[in-house]
Amino acid sequence: MIGPALAHAEVTWLKNGGLYLNGASSRMYDALSPEHVQIQLVERVAHFHQTVFAEAEFDVGLDFLTCWQNWIVQRPEPGSVLHFVAHQQHPLSRDDLERAVSLWPQLAQFSEQLVQAWPPAVAGLHRLVFADGQVRLTLHFGPQGDAWHDLNKPDSQPASRPGSVVIIGAGIAGACLARNLAERGVSVQILDSLTPGQAASGNRQGALYAKLGVDYSPQTALSLSALLFAERFYQQFQTYQSSTGQAPFFHATGLLQLAFNDHEQQRQHKFLARNHYPTGVLYPVTAQQASDLVGVTVHRGGLWFPQGGWLAPSQLCQALVQHPLITVHPHCRVTGMAQSDRLWQISARQSNATAGSDQILNLESDQLVICAGAQTPELLPQAWLAPGERLRLKPIRGQVSHLPAAAITSPSAVICGSRYLNPQHDGIAVTGATFDLRDGNPLPTTASHQENLTELDSLLPGILNTEHPAVTAENLQGRVAFRCTTHDYQPVAGVFATQSMKTNAGAWMFTGLGSKGLTYAPLLAEYLADRMCSQPAALPHALAHRLRVERVLQQE
Incomplete structure (x- = not known):
């Protein structure tokens, strides 16, 4: 693969203010064009709780914008989803798109959001989400190939959406998936051994980035798709949070x-x-x-990376699970998972320090998702695996160091190398993390702090104020978390179906995100929710195939 930039569409601007779009459609647009849009001519598939439109050429997005406007007028029920799928070999530049849609001020409520979320001209699938998840646009840029044909192929299975889901784990993976499902009208209950964003997702700061491969391979394509989606997702969710008076959790410093x-x-x-x-x-x-x-x-x-930056993961996870359809059960130890009459029965013991005694929880749901990170292997019932079979998942210890602002010259943007350094926030800059394959120590150590200091000094000579008393390994504060990764360092997001389980039994796994959880989680949650709700997938088959659960099952 050679990638991934595409040439923009060629536009001829007309004296009357309209435009002529050169390319496959060769269409002309002017101020009166919306009057000629005929939605019934667009291929339409309607199912319970979702309406799917598909068209061969997106052009300037007029059909999509008109469709969105008409759908809103119909006042859809909460949880209903409008899904629009379209192809464009050469997308417009954002400036050309903004100029084109300005022809139709009556659509400004929708077109301004489209312009804001417009993706860069990169080949592949792009998922754009609007209206708190009720409107989804899937764009395929580049030559029509397997990805477009797979996306445009009618689903042979009847569309369905689970009424309820139990998610085990409230880190970034579980929180993103819970929010995604709730916005699609699914009732979600989360069980977590701590509270949202307190385990591997509990660091004060985390960098949003991807180290893209030298060769544009499917692995690189997945990383890039995840990065672009995450940048849009965090910006949009933060805008929503800001409107409710919440403090920012995403800092797009570059x-x-x-x-x-x-x-x-x-x-x-x-x-x-x-x-x-x-x-x-x-x-x-x-x-x-x-x-x-x-x-x-x-x-x-x-x-x-101009759209990169850093996030406050714990704050983000807590914000994501604030939704009327999400119930969080903290401090829970799962004691049983079994399926009966197509419903999942999940039992757990919840500690209650105030009452001084434990509470027994018995939950029931249509589907079950394990998002428990490094705890996944110990949660998995042995009955789900064949004799001698195991999950190829491993925890990797990572210790970060908290540097007082007075002890460093703080950068204004995130710097990544052998370590990362974030801009200081609330008097602390986070650097790290160590990569300790065979170390199960959950407590910060002086040796790991010294390793972080040594690497940071090598990465950015002179940035540390070595005379400051805090800049010694013995005096530093920090935190340890255990990343969960797979044997091939690629994430897992798919259905869990082994020979010992019923086919399509409604059990899913979402884990193995490693050190790139903040980058991978939003897109993979979107993809997994698509599959769980029988909606068009955010990933082409060639990339989704890399996420399947079967590849991490191994006979000992």
């Missing part, structure tokens, strides 16, 4: 992927020679340009 040594510099040179990315995604910078962007002196150049 992110520098530093060419911190000769090996990484050579890797980035190969990456740039073999790939063409839109500048809205990333672009190379010199050491001086990088220094200007991050506000501190760096001695090498790198790759600048």
Whole structure:
């Protein structure tokens, strides 16, 4: 694969203010064009709780905008979803799209949102979500191929949506999935051993980034799709949260992927020679340009991701589960999972420090999802596995160090290399994390703090104020979390169906996100909710195939 940027569509602007779109459709648009849109000519499939439209050419999006407007007028029930699927070999630039849709001020309520969420011209599928999840737009950019044909193929299975789902785990994976399902009208109950965003998703700060491969492989395509979707998702969700008076959890500072040594510099040179990315995604910078962007002196150049930044994961998880259709059961230890008459029976013991005694919970749901990270293997009933079969999941210890703002020269943007350093917030900048494969110590250690300090000093010489008393491994505070990853370091998101279980029994697994949970979780939650609700998938088959559960099952 060579990727992934595409040329923009060619537009001829007319003297009357209209435009002529060159390409497959060769259509002309003017102020009167909305009067000629005939929604009934667009292929339409209507199912319970969802309406799906598909068209061969998206063009300037007029059919979509008119369809959205008409759907809102019909006052759909909460949880109903309008899904619009379209193809465009060469998408418009954002500036051209904004100029084109300005022809129709009567659609401004919808077109302004489309322009804001418009993706860069990158080949593949792009999922855009509007109206708190009630409107979904799936765009396929580039030549029509298997991804488009798979997406446009009618589903042979009857459409259905679960009435209820139990999710085990309230980290970033479980919280994203719970929110996604709730916005589709599904009642969700979450069981967590702690509280939302307190285990692997509990760090004060986490970077939003992806290290894209030198060759544009399916793995790189998945990482890029996840990154672009996450950037849109966090911006949109933060806008919603801000309207309710909540403090920001996403800080879009930009992110520098530093060419911190000769090996990484050579890797980035190969990456740039073999790939063409839109500048809205990333672009190379010199050491001086990088220094200007991050506000501190760096001695090498790198790759600048203008839409990157950092998040407060725990705060984010807590905000995601605030929804009328989500109930959280904290401090729970799952004691049983079994299926009876197509319903899942989940039992758990919930500790209650106030009452001084435990409470027994017995929940029932249509479907069940395990999002328990490193705890997944111990939760899985042995009856689900064949004799001698095991999950190829492993916990990796990661310790971060909390640097007092006075002890460093804080950058204004995230810097990633052998370690990451976030801008200081509330007097603390987080750096890390260690990568400890065979260390089960849950407590911060002096040795790990020293490792973080040594690596940071090598990455950014002079950024530490070595005379500050806090800049010693013995005095630093920090936190340990255990990332859950797979044998091939690729995430898992799919149905759990083994020979010992009923086919399509409604059990799912969503785990193994490793150190890229903040990047992967939003898109994979979107994809998994698509499958659970029998809606058009946010990922093409070639990428979704990489997420299947079967690949992490192994006979010992």
